Amino acid sequence: MIHKEGRKILSLAILFLLLVNIPAYLFFPKAISLVMGIASLFLFALMLQFFRNPTRPLPVVDSHLVYAPADGKVVVIETVFEPEYFKDQRIQVSIFMSPLNVHVNRSSLGGTVNYYQYHPGKYLVAWHPKSSTENERATVVLANEHGEVLLRQIAGAVARRIRTYVRVGQKVQQGEDFGFITFGSRVDIFLPLDAEIKVAIGAAVKGNQDVLAVL
Numbered sequence: 001m002i003h004k005e006g007r008k009i010l011s012l013a014i015l016f017l018l019l020v021n022i023p024a025y026l027f028f029p030k031a032i033s034l035v036m037g038i039a040s041l042f043l044f045a046l047m048l049q050f051f052r053n054p055t056r057p058l059p060v061v062d063s064h065l066v067y068a069p070a071d072g073k074v075v076v077i078e079t080v081f082e083p084e085y086f087k088d089q090r091i092q093v094s095i096f097m098s099p100l101n102v103h104v105n106r107s108s109l110g111g112t113v114n115y116y117q118y119h120p121g122k123y124l125v126a127w128h129p130k131s132s133t134e135n136e137r138a139t140v141v142l143a144n145e146h147g148e149v150l151l152r153q154i155a156g157a158v159a160r161r162i163r164t165y166v167r168v169g170q171k172v173q174q175g176e177d178f179g180f181i182t183f184g185s186r187v188d189i190f191l192p193l194d195a196e197i198k199v200a201i202g203a204a205v206k207g208n209q210d211v212l213a214v215l
Helices: 004-027 030-050
Strands: 065-067 072-082 088-096 104-106 111-119 137-144 147-154 162-164 177-181 186-191 211-214
Touching: 004 030, 072 186, 088 211, 111 162, 137 162, 137 177, 147 177, 186 211
Parallel strands: none
Antiparallel strands: 065 211, 072 088, 088 186, 104 177, 111 137, 137 147, 147 186, 162 177
16 A cells, blocks of 8 residues: 555656657667666656555554554653653653655554644754654654653654654544654654663664553
């Protein structure tokens, strides 16, 4: 299944590749047109990879569980001061999304959106320590009866298109899509200090499949 964010881009890519390859087939030597055709198919396959949206039913719906909101690699687990919303100490878990990962962002828990804010900013590489506070980013806080969790979508050096589909006061279901970051980047999750962390640094996680923490 192709995510809605990719449909226009993929349509334009098909048009562009046809405009390039049809003249090449008609006027260039066969060897050159064949190489161009193979390269075009490879490029289009990569773009399909970027925009895929696999169906991911939750293993268990549980208001205590905080599922991974994105596919990628856990690169940070530490206690930090969260200055934007909580303004106190929280456990930060960061997931780095490579260009080969699924780029859909999913709701880690069900509940109410208590906060949303988009911030324009820089495009430092996603693993830069300052990317969480200086890059283009969007912050969403989800709350249920067990507490609040902050999810921060962060653009990187390549990813320059953040989409967030929820707004303050909206009710969300655990596991539903809440956003998309084109071409990968990073998602930070800020958890209460008493949350039980279920992942380790270096772990490969999948959205809606792997539990990050228990509230």
